Amino acid sequence: MTSDSPTHESFPDSPVTVVSGPGAWHRVPTELRALGLQRVLVVCGANVGHLGAVQEVTAAHRDLFPAVFDQVEPDPSDRTIAAGGGLAAKLQVDGILGVGGGSSLDAAKAIAAEAVQPGWVLEQDDPGQPTQVPDEILPIVAVPTTAGTASEVTPFSVITYTATRRKGPLSHPALYPKLAVLDPELLLSAPREARVAAGMDALTHAIESYLSRQATDQTRKRSQAAVEDIARSVVEATAPEPDLHALAQLQRAAMIAGLAFAVSRLGIVHAAALPLSALFGIPHGIANAILLPHGMAFNEPAAEEDMGNLAGFLSVHSRKSAGTAMEAGTAVRQVRELARLIGAPEKLSEVGVAREAIAGMAETAALSPNLKNNPRPATVEDLQTLYEQAW
Ligand SMILES: [Fe+2]
Structure with a gap:
């Protein structure tokens, strides 16, 4: 950790609060608890799941992080969302923490909806129709490990449908993360x-x-x-x-x-x-x-x-x-x-x-x-x- 004072920002036309600065990742447990969350499913890919910084924080807060779902692949599929949503429902988590590139953050958003409405993601494979999101979607917190997709501050999630091979750009205001945590040190991990x-x-x-x-x-x-x-x-x-x-x-x-x-x-x-x-x-x-x-x-x-x-x-x-x-x-x-x-x-x-x-x-x-x-x-x-x- 190189800083204990990341900055908090909000923007007039965005519902997302942004916390940024070197070492901001280590403040995530504090930030999650400040949002009132007590049991949070971590959603990431296998590489991020193996990062020392990620394992250190999740292991030190096992009560807050009952599980790490590290099965998100590039261009996450509806099946991954169904599996992550099922795990979130089984563990009765009250929030989703996405850590990774755009795929993991997009998956975290979809899992937050799938967790409260099993089968939701498949119902959204309907080109041209607006995305429907359940009212009680779990709160989403996003920690990007790449500097690109900006999924951490958007209401979009791109899911790949296995049966139709379509990529569904889901879009709904409920898919905005509550909080985005930007720590440049996490970007060093990306190839x-x-x-x-x-x-x-x-x-x-x-x-x-x-x-x-x-x-x-x-x-x-x-x-x-x-x-x-x-x-x-x-x-x-x-x-x-x-x-x-x-x-x-x-x-x-x-x-x-x-x-x-x-x-x-x-x-x-x-x-x-x-x-x-x-x-x-x-x-x-x-x-x-x-x-x-x-x-x-x-x-x-x-x-x-x-x-x-x-x-x-x-x-x-x-x-x-x-x-x-x-x-x-x-x-x-x-x-x-x-x-x-x-x-x-x-x-x-x-x-x-x-x-x-x-x-x-x-x-x-x-x-x-x-x-x-x-x-x-x-x-x-x-x-x-x-x-x-x-x-
Ligand atoms: Fe893009």
Whole structure:
């Protein structure tokens, strides 16, 4: 533990309280008890379940943490949610603590609902229908170990349905965590590839929320701040030996982008990214990294001024790296350059996507509610072209 005074923040348009600072993880038991919780199920993946810091805290508070459900896989399935919900119900816990990347936090949210209404998650596999959440959903506390998805401050949860192979982006105000605990020291545990994927996911959130048709003055300010801070920090935060200050800056920027897109929603890149993960298991952030420059280029004719602004925000990086190979340029060019600098893949063909799948994925992506927020309307044919350009 390196600090005993993490800061508590709240934001006027968000129900989530954010506690942040190095060592904040060790305050989680105190924070949970302050929320009135007495028996909390920890939800995480196997790697996080084995982290020394996680085992230390859960072992020291066995009364508070009767069990650790460490079976969350990347892109959590309805079966995982049913198993976690069943365990939470059996143990009669009164809260859910999600610790991990977006998959674990999304799973924690869904388990909080499944625990009080068995079978709930399967009922939500109904594309186009609004998510229904039981009134008595368990309180959720979220501790991210990656700086990307911002699931800790959003009302969204992406679940993969085994039978239909659909990815259900669930969305309901009851899925907001009560509390998000941001400890940059936990980010040191993530492998470099996961930090790259998360960083590109965060950048995509910041850019898509800035361009969204539902953006407000407030969300645009947050998106701008997030783009600038991601451009400042993502290279150092994804280095093999990451800098803790850069990780903290990226973690906060990812969260701020989350506050923005919780309100503004996202756009064509996220619409097109979900089928790639559902069909080919491509990490969400990598799917975004590959599609982002193509989505921005598609949007440019409908958002010329905003794209010019984004170029200015992103150029924070080129100013910071003056003297290196990085040059200022259009927003699309700078995003490509940043992705290249951190070693993100550039083509769908590099990550195992079959070209024959493109037509089907375009049909699926065209149903995404995110397209309603995109600055330029996109048809199935536009999505097909986008995938082909990215292939
Ligand atoms: Fe995302």
